[in-house]
Amino acid sequence: MKNKEKYAAVILLSVLQVYNIVRSFEYFKTYFTNLGNSFRYGNGLNTIQTTMYILFVLLDLVLITLFFASTGRYQDKVYKLLRYLFLVTFFLYIPYTIYAYTSGNVYFQSFTLLQKILQITSVLANIACAVLFLRAKPQTQPLAINLAEYELVNYTSMGHRFVHHLLDMLFIVPVFLFWREVLYVRNEYMLELLFLLVYLVYCFLSEAVFRQTLGKIATNSCVTSNGPDLTAGRVLLRTLARLIPFDRASFLFRANWHDKTTYTSVVYIDTWEKVFEDSNPEDTAATSK
Structure with a gap:
């Protein structure tokens, strides 16, 4: 059962990361186009934040690939790192997530109905992923x-x-x-x-x-x-x-x-x-x- 939950957690995480990449594609495209001007116009810290976010997404995708390509103890080590990265990130950002999708958030209220459904579904999927990761612990702790x-x-x-x-x-x-x-x-x-x-x-x-x-x-x-x-x-x-x-x-x-x-x-x-x-x-x- 635990093994199935591990695979379910990693599969759900891969879906979420692909969704995040697709959703942010235009933003990333603009970001890389204007990368050379970011520091020049005082956006250095935002550039650093975005760059590190991209690197962590890429790290997740690499770890997900290694998880499915490996077995035994090596797979357990990869899973352990994936689980840690997701859960700590989830808890560090959860206060903003709660705020961002409440009725009082003006930005959220400006979304179309489809956008609201996608965003809420994404939040619920992240919560489900966190529950799966919490339940399915690695073999070596x-x-x-x-x-x-x-x-x-x-x-x-x-x-x-x-x-x-x-x-x-x-x-x-x-x-x-x-x-x-x-x-x-x-x-x-x-x-x-x-x-x-x-x-x-x-x-x-x-x-x-x-x-x-x-x-x-x-x-x-x-x-x-x-x-x-x-x-x-x-x-x-x-x-x-x-x-x-x-x-x-x-x-x-x-x-x-x-x-x-x-x-x-x-x-x-x-x-x-x-x-x-x-x-x-x-x-x-x-x-x-």
């Missing part, structure tokens, strides 16, 4: 472990934590630029606040639901606990700890403040081991005699 129970573990290297930061920023930037335009934020301090909010929501969603961000998926790392259970509340505390000044640069000298203050760690998946296994109760009893 980071385990909810407590490192206090293991003697050996391979912590993620400083170089890979830098990779996490770069890839996460690559994902966050187009989301930030989108909300910047939607909310029409131009004040410097409000822009910083908006970026910080997007960053924190991204980190919380990723680590609470998947125990990984995009960067951690790329390096096969995950968030684990060093004591209490890694609940959503603990992840929230870990996320808020990122507000510590200069926390994002703390990995450069292995301080990792948001880890240490919340008793969490970032480690490579399946590298935790027990050196001394729990002894068999029967063997213990026999020895005592």
